[in-house]
Amino acid sequence: MIRCLIVAAALIAGFLHSSHAQKIEVTPETVLTDQVADVRVTGTQPGSTVTIRAELVDGGGQGWVSEADFTADAQGVVDTATAPVKGSYRMASAMGLIWSMMPIAKNVHVYEPPRQLGSQVIQFHLLQEGKELASTQLVQLAVADGVRQIRIEGKLHGILFLPPGEEKHPGVLVLGGSEGGLPGRRAAWLASRGFAAFALAYFHYEGLPEDLHNIPLEYFGDALAWMMQRPEIDGGRIGVMGVSRGGELALQLGSMYPEIRAVVAYVPANVRHPACCARNLGAAWTWKGQPLAWALPERRPDPEAIMRATIWVEHTHGPILMIGGEDDGVWPSAEMVDTAAARLRQAHFAYPVTVLKYPHAGHRAGVPEIMPDWSNGVPHPVSGVMTSYGGTPEGNAASSLNAIPKVLAFLHDSLGGGEKPVAGGAAGGNAQP
Numbered sequence: 001m002i003r004c005l006i007v008a009a010a011l012i013a014g015f016l017h018s019s020h021a022q023k024i025e026v027t028p029e030t031v032l033t034d035q036v037a038d039v040r041v042t043g044t045q046p047g048s049t050v051t052i053r054a055e056l057v058d059g060g061g062q063g064w065v066s067e068a069d070f071t072a073d074a075q076g077v078v079d080t081a082t083a084p085v086k087g088s089y090r091m092a093s094a095m096g097l098i099w100s101m102m103p104i105a106k107n108v109h110v111y112e113p114p115r116q117l118g119s120q121v122i123q124f125h126l127l128q129e130g131k132e133l134a135s136t137q138l139v140q141l142a143v144a145d146g147v148r149q150i151r152i153e154g155k156l157h158g159i160l161f162l163p164p165g166e167e168k169h170p171g172v173l174v175l176g177g178s179e180g181g182l183p184g185r186r187a188a189w190l191a192s193r194g195f196a197a198f199a200l201a202y203f204h205y206e207g208l209p210e211d212l213h214n215i216p217l218e219y220f221g222d223a224l225a226w227m228m229q230r231p232e233i234d235g236g237r238i239g240v241m242g243v244s245r246g247g248e249l250a251l252q253l254g255s256m257y258p259e260i261r262a263v264v265a266y267v268p269a270n271v272r273h274p275a276c277c278a279r280n281l282g283a284a285w286t287w288k289g290q291p292l293a294w295a296l297p298e299r300r301p302d303p304e305a306i307m308r309a310t311i312w313v314e315h316t317h318g319p320i321l322m323i324g325g326e327d328d329g330v331w332p333s334a335e336m337v338d339t340a341a342a343r344l345r346q347a348h349f350a351y352p353v354t355v356l357k358y359p360h361a362g363h364r365a366g367v368p369e370i371m372p373d374w375s376n377g378v379p380h381p382v383s384g385v386m387t388s389y390g391g392t393p394e395g396n397a398a399s400s401l402n403a404i405p406k407v408l409a410f411l412h413d414s415l416g417g418g419e420k421p422v423a424g425g426a427a428g429g430n431a432q433p
Contacts (some may be wrong), residue, residue, distance in 0.1 A: 003386040022133045024126040030139040032370035034404045034426045036094050037138050037219040040128055041078035048072050049085060051127040055099040056120060060112035063373050064101040065394035089222035091394060101372035110375040117142040117188050119372060120190055133422035142185060156223055157208055158200040161185055162232050170237035170415035171227045177244030178212055178276040179381045180204020186241065189368050193408055193426065194235045194418035198223065204382055212245060212386035213275035216262050216286050220253050228259065237261060237415040240325060244363065252285065252341065254316040261318035264407060267325055267333035267363050270340035271295050272309045298332055313340050314347035318413045320355040325365030325404055327389025354410055356403055360395025366403035
């Protein structure tokens with residue numbers, strides 16, 4: 001009897017020791033939103049199966065969750081960079097538990113980032129046979145420590161994001177798309193990586209037109225001239241970055257303003273499109289008081305109209321990087337990127353051209369942050385019309401993690417300054433999601 005009690009006590013002690021020894025750790029514990037963290041479990045039985053659940057509450061107050069089962073290796077270690085046995089995703093992906101998250105509530109259409117560039121906390125729970133054994137958390141930052149923000153009001157409307165340091169930095173004019181407002185997250189990202197980034201609003205913002213309609217391109221020329229006069233910016237090293245309609249705009253501005261020395265266009269059009277979100281179609285852009293020709297090549301192919309509306313990208317005075325999603329649900333960005341690149345080749349363009357096209361990526365191809373990628377029938381923030389971004393969570397995540405270091409390297413090589421991406425830095429320096 002005594003011997004049985006001793007054996008039972010030993011078994012209980014061993015179980016308690018084993019449970020206590022099991023840990024889940026995140027390294028580093030705080031990252032920028034474009035960085036990969038290492039999530040590992042140690043102290044578990046070799047060959048055993050454990051479950052890791054990830055949870056967050058987004059900027060809209062909605063809960064998101066993911067879960068995956070992993071098999072421990074011969075040392076009793078689980079690394080989320082390996083493929084799970086089953087769960088929210090099946091491919092090898094260090095950050096798969098984040099990008100594969102789904103909303104808990106059924107009425108949620110898309111993930112919303114934290115308000116006011118706030119930080120985001122992701123909770124990781126280690127489970128075995130339904131019991132929680134350990135937990136930890138990862139903090140994602142939208143902006144690095146030391147980045148300064150200067151709000152600009154009056155003739156121009158925006159926020160200048162400045163990296164730490166007193167030296168002059170290369171500058172990037174950052175432009176949003178048909179959602180309007182202020183593209184602060186991308187500007188904060190660039191400033192966190194060493195570029196002075198001016199997030200410029202041009203419609204759907206206080207003091208500006210409500211619709212993307214008859215926007216004078218001189219406004220952006222004024223913004224460039226203002227940047228060139230800022231003491232924190234090297235006026236000889238200025239680029240432009242735009243997304244969607246902002247990508248179209250970035251290509252247009254690059255073709256017009258020689259002070260622009262580099263262009264980054266995410267999911268752009270190579271042809272000027274019409275006004276957005278107004279009742280009547282008309283010109284989106286004007287120059288010297290006159291509307292610029294526009295066309296809808298994906299809806300009503302008209303060779304003459306397309307020719308009049310095509311952006312003369314070959315007039316750009318610096319390198320160009322374009323990103324397209326081959327499953328874009330908004331417009332055929334991959335095809336339009338190809339067409340712009342073909343035009344540049346035909347013109348024997350003197351500067352480097354980089355084209356990044358991603359299969360299974362939609363209109364959010366290359367987004368420079370690791371976040372839940374699921375979406376479903378997103379209401380347009382201006383028109384309210386339901387929109388499908390296209391792509392899959394896996395495809396979108398793969399495009400982001402591949403594009404992040406390439407965009408930073410492109411800007412570093414084209415403008416100088418900024419951070420040169422290295423392995424283990426932004427997006428882990430690799431193409432895996």
